[in-house]
Amino acid sequence: MKKSIFIVLTTTALGIIALLLFWVPSFFADEFYNVTIAYAENGVTITPAPDELQKASLSKWTDVSATFKNDSNDQCQVDVKSASLSRNFALEKNAEFGLLLPKQENIEISFCGEKKDIRID
Secondary structure, three states: OHHHHHHHHHHHHHHHHHHHHHHOHHHHOOOEEEEEEEEEOOEEEEEOOHHHHHOOOOOOOOEEEEEEEEOOOOOEEEEEEOOOOEEEEEEOOOOEEEEEEOOOOEEEEEEOOEEEEEEOO
16 A cells, blocks of 8 residues: 555656656747748848847747748749758749748758858757
8 A cells, every 4th residue: 555655656746847847848938939031032031130040049849930931023942951851842933831940950041042051049
């Protein structure tokens, strides 16, 4: 009887510790950090600016959501490459495409032939 009570108390204590360490901080973290990467005839713009992305200090629970916008008059080819991600797609004129980007990796983006490098920390 004492052994089963000890097991129940230990399991409950470990569950509470796991709650405090893993789930509680996620209530205080942003769910998404949004980055907009747009191409127009005058080039590629990234919002927020790439130097701000390096200073973002995102929590491990925050996903980085990138929205690719093609504001040009032609279809564009987009290539996104990093250590853990390799994705390419065609984006019609005036269209958007969303993608989750990895954190703490150098990301190379080629949008309609224009290359940009970003890093999100």
